[in-house]
Amino acid sequence: MSMFKNLSYLAIILLIFSSCSNNATENPSRIQKRDQILSLITPPSLSANLIDLQHFGALGDSLTDNKPAFDKALEKCKALGGGRIIVPPGIYLINGPIHLISNVTLDLQKGAKLVFGSNPEHYLPAVLTSWEGTFLYNYSPFIYAYQADNVAIIGEGVIDGNSKDTFSTWHAKQKPSQTRSRKMNHEDTPIEERVFGEGHYLRPHLVQFFECKNILIEDVTLSNSPFWCVHILKSENVTARRVKFDAFNKNNDGFDPEYSKNILIEDIDFNNADDNVAIKAGRDHEGRKTGITSENIIIRNCRFKGLHGVVIGSEMSAGVQNVFVENCTFGGYCKRGIYLKSNPDRGGFIRDIYVNNVEFDEVEDGFFITSYYHGEGSGYETDIRNIFVDSLRCNKVRNAALVIQGYPTKKVSDIHFSNIQIDTAKTAISFTNAENIVFNNLIIGDEVKVPSHAQ
Structure with missing residues (x-):
């Protein structure tokens, strides 16, 4: 028929x-x-090294900038070969991104809330990322893991992108840079020449795992994202369970697996202004050239x-x-x-x-x-x-x-x-x-x- x-x-x-x-x-x-x-899908083992964020000067008072505390805690994890950063209850302002590394767990305890600052300059220098299926350099995702193994975000806390009145408004201004990025894709412009960030209006992701293996995201609530909520890019062996979304800004997809494989998404409560799960594998010329299937x-x-x-x-x-x-x-x-x-x-x-x-x-x-x-x-x-x-x-x-x-x-x-x-x-x-x-x-x-x- x-x-x-x-x-x-x-x-x-x-x-x-x-x-x-x-x-x-x-x-x-x-x-x-x-x-x-x-x-083929196995959650990573979590480090036994417990790192209390407050020992590095963090204050959950909604006013103190806790970016330095996170940076110090991550340095400690690196020195120990891994760690589990405990974020106690409180509201933690962070003026800039958290760059996760291998063997690190971010544990947001119930009552803990991360609120990201709204100054775009704090998310520079630009990092290698992907935007709507095209690789380029842009503002850092708020939580960013690049070429990391055994990475986890767990706990019953909240990750708040704080973007409704800031980054979300960039949607109306993005067209010139969006068009430029697609032209670079079609013309095979070298990626190192695809530099956006300052002076452009391509919104960063809330959470991005890029070329990572063995990922767990569990129990957290994600809200008020600047763009896609969780971008799983060129990564494998991913478990996402019991995550909650309250994300109503423009293009607030829930999970976006791209060029990725062996992924389990289960027991999720979606509440998104856009796609709940959007499976992708690159755009046009660059996607065909990259040739990494999203599968399993x-x-x-x-x-x-x-x-x-x-x-x-x-x-x-x-x-x-x-x-x-x-x-x-x-x-x-x-x-x-x-x-x-x-x-x-x-x-x-x-x-x-x-x-x-x-x-x-x-x-x-x-x-x-x-x-x-x-x-x-x-x-x-x-x-x-x-x-x-x-x-x-x-x-x-x-x-x-x-x-x-x-x-x-x-x-x-x-x-x-x-x-x-x-x-x-x-x-x-x-x-x-x-x-x-x-x-x-x-x-x-x-x-x-x-x-x-x-x-």
Whole structure:
């Protein structure tokens, strides 16, 4: 079936029986593949060296600059070969970034709150980072780990980017530098010449792990971010659990894994003004050149709330594969539930995506694939195939329940829908440039039961 369109408020029951095991409710090959990935993900061991931040002059009075105390504590950790920096209850102003190093744990105890200062000069000199899929030098992320192993951020404290009235306002001014960065990407400008920072308005990330291994982020609350909340860049073996988000500024994505692999995101309470999880793999020329696939990512037992639940793209030019979204529900409204997006500037692929037992309440669109995001691009179509959606439920869909928008020269293919139930939708199904779409137990609208008979 290549196209269903504008089936408003109709109940659809399509039973297409296939011998292919991928349509089974419990797919042994999927479970085996997922469990093999889980076996590769192990949280780091935490250092036994306890470092009390207050021993280095820290004061949680919301007024004292605690940047010097953090720097001294990190020097102590370096001398000891690792350490666990304990941040007691209090409000800690920090005028500048925290640069984590290997074998260091930042332990924010319950009642502890880090509040980052709002002077951009404090986040210079510029550091190597990535901004919307392009490598460049920019203001330092507020918490930044570069080429570090065994790094953790734990505890029931809060990390507050304090950016609503400061860095967040840069969104309106970023266009010239955003355009310049993309031009440098397309022209393969040497990275050392891509210097932004002062005089530009590219907002820094709240937390970034760059070329790191063995990462844990657990129990903390992240709020008021200047840009993306947690950027996992060219990193591997990452565990994120029981994190909470209250992030409502522009582009406040929750987790953004990019060029990264072997990641477990579980038991998260999302509340973001943007994507809850956005899986990326570089933009356009640079992404294709870098060629590091984002893969082996498991998202489970989460509560979605915000713009979109789980997104792949749109910066995904190196490819994304082996993503599992399982046993998740909603904490509130999402514009779209599951959203796969690319355009013909990207290239790359999206494949082997598994969505199992996921529920949304009210959304604009339930499940959406587009190969023509923003209606732009040419020359590098994305290959999107092998997507398996089993037990997806939505209570109310304002616009479209299931959407596939392939590209005329690169159709979306091999998409399997099983056990889909959507109570109401303005448009049930809208598929264009799609092929080999398989349905097994699909109900959109009221289920049709025993047929009526003549009196």
